[in-house]
Amino acid sequence: MSSTNTGGSPAYRILAIETSCDETAAAVVADGRRILSNRVASQIELHRRFGGVYPEVASRQHVLAIQAVVEDALADASVAHVRELDAIAVTNGPGLAGSLLVGVNLAKGLAFASGLPLIPVNHLEGHIYSNWLYTGSSPVSDLQASEDGNGSASDSARTQRSGSASDQFPALILIVSGGHTELVLMEGHCRYRLLGSTLDDAAGEAFDKVARLLELGYPGGPAIQAAAESGEAGRFHLPRPLMRPGRRTERQPDAQASSLPTVLPVRGEHRFNFSFSGLKTAVLNLMRQLEREEAEARQTQTASDIAAAFQMAAVDVLVGKTADAAAEFGVKQVCICGGVSANGLLRRAAEQHFAKLGLPLHCPPLFLCTDNAAMIGAAAYYRQSYAMARPPSPAGREHRQDAEAAAQSTPHEDPIELPARDYLALDVYASLPLVDSMRR
Numbered sequence: 001m002s003s004t005n006t007g008g009s010p011a012y013r014i015l016a017i018e019t020s021c022d023e024t025a026a027a028v029v030a031d032g033r034r035i036l037s038n039r040v041a042s043q044i045e046l047h048r049r050f051g052g053v054y055p056e057v058a059s060r061q062h063v064l065a066i067q068a069v070v071e072d073a074l075a076d077a078s079v080a081h082v083r084e085l086d087a088i089a090v091t092n093g094p095g096l097a098g099s100l101l102v103g104v105n106l107a108k109g110l111a112f113a114s115g116l117p118l119i120p121v122n123h124l125e126g127h128i129y130s131n132w133l134y135t136g137s138s139p140v141s142d143l144q145a146s147e148d149g150n151g152s153a154s155d156s157a158r159t160q161r162s163g164s165a166s167d168q169f170p171a172l173i174l175i176v177s178g179g180h181t182e183l184v185l186m187e188g189h190c191r192y193r194l195l196g197s198t199l200d201d202a203a204g205e206a207f208d209k210v211a212r213l214l215e216l217g218y219p220g221g222p223a224i225q226a227a228a229e230s231g232e233a234g235r236f237h238l239p240r241p242l243m244r245p246g247r248r249t250e251r252q253p254d255a256q257a258s259s260l261p262t263v264l265p266v267r268g269e270h271r272f273n274f275s276f277s278g279l280k281t282a283v284l285n286l287m288r289q290l291e292r293e294e295a296e297a298r299q300t301q302t303a304s305d306i307a308a309a310f311q312m313a314a315v316d317v318l319v320g321k322t323a324d325a326a327a328e329f330g331v332k333q334v335c336i337c338g339g340v341s342a343n344g345l346l347r348r349a350a351e352q353h354f355a356k357l358g359l360p361l362h363c364p365p366l367f368l369c370t371d372n373a374a375m376i377g378a379a380a381y382y383r384q385s386y387a388m389a390r391p392p393s394p395a396g397r398e399h400r401q402d403a404e405a406a407a408q409s410t411p412h413e414d415p416i417e418l419p420a421r422d423y424l425a426l427d428v429y430a431s432l433p434l435v436d437s438m439r440r
């Protein structure tokens with residue numbers, strides 16, 4: 001099936017592959033925004049008994065799953081052969097080396113065999129571009145229809161009210177995942193300035209570790225959110241690291257909403273930085289204190305109250321710092337992304353806050369918050385359009401076919417020169433590619 005964009009010209013279609021951690025994922029994305037297919041084989045059940053991702057088990061599972069996942073993604077998008085597409089994109093970092101290797105090797109093989117360009121994608125840039133994606137023809141309605149997983153449809157409806165992100169810059173991006181917590185000023189497509197990041201644990205890591213302390217299950221983020229639903233956040237007070245007391249106002253009508261603006265970011269060097277390890281230690285100390293008082297910290301109601309108090313503290317910090325940066329840099333839209341952006345309280349608190357300011361807020365639909373390949377296809381398109389020498393062009397497909405036909409009719413004896421794509425390397429410690437490395 002040929003695919004056209006709204007202008008009637010052939011769409012530029014990318015097959016994207018993501019295997020940076022414990023999700024084996026493949027997707028076909030048209031013109032960087034429209035999801036034609038999106039397959040994710042989750043390894044959650046496999047790692048549950050370890051209470052975290054076991055790297056060797058993850059890479060072995062990618063080896064087992066990858067071929068079927070890619071074939072299914074192609075079939076869902078009605079692509080009979082990779083050659084019908086325009087490019088192949090793959091996450092080459094950051095991530096687990098053994099996991100990345102599986103996706104990168106398959107992508108290289110497909111690119112070499114098909115002659116398609118191969119686009120390496122930074123996983124964090126992928127999360128950012130999850131906000132630019134939509135399914136079907138409408139950026140808004142289809143996303144709401146396709147919600148699944150944890151969190152309520154009304155959360156989604158509120159945060160998706162204004163559809164997926166627009167090309168209005170500067171935009172403020174909060175990346176909150178299992179491995180990263182970063183506040184990024186996006187000055188244009190693929191132009192990033194790092195405003196702040198975590199000094200220790202990532203936000204998702206803190207959710208996972210606190211869930212483990214409370215024995216709430218794996219993965220920790222959804223487990224904390226579920227327990228917090230029946231918890232009383234006000235029973236225990238936990239610190240808001242790198243925040244300071246602010247003006248007291250009446251409590252928000254939503255009992256589960258955050259305590260903003262009673263806390264504000266610290267001034268100075270750490271204004272836009274985060275720290276979550278002290279919050280996790282505060283939970284541990286609270287549990288020890290409860291045990292000294294012969295209360296059972298893991299008793300269901302107490303654990304739910306602690307989970308609710310922790311979740312609110314984390315959300316206060318995340319929304320407080322994002323709101324402060326949005327005001328400081330006069331941004332035109334705010335985007336939240338990464339696994340923790342699936343958190344219902346975070347979405348509600350951010351929505352309440354930015355609606356008051358009249359600032360568009362975007363959170364991806366729940367199925368695009370955690371790792372997926374559609375976001376890699378989107379990021380690849382924008383990187384190729386804005387940051388690489390050769391912009392994407394569906395016309396390249398015809399040129400390639402002509403070149404293939406010419407190559408078949410003229411046998412050549414010269415040594416085969418390997419194209420540059422064969423040297424695409426893993427970048428396991430990659431950080432988001434910045435305009436310059438200076439913080440503002």
Ligand code: ADP
Pocket residue numbers: 021150176177178179180203204205207208219220221222225338339340341342343344369370371
């Ligand atoms: P990474 O890119 O770091 O591999 P993901 O982007 O897939 O990770 O995000 C995974 C993280 O998101 C985990 O730490 C998980 O606990 C967290 N997470 C997922 N859903 C929620 C939620 N509803 N609330 C809070 N955290 C969540």
Ligand code: MG
Pocket residue numbers: 123127177178338339370371
């Ligand atoms: Mg991720």
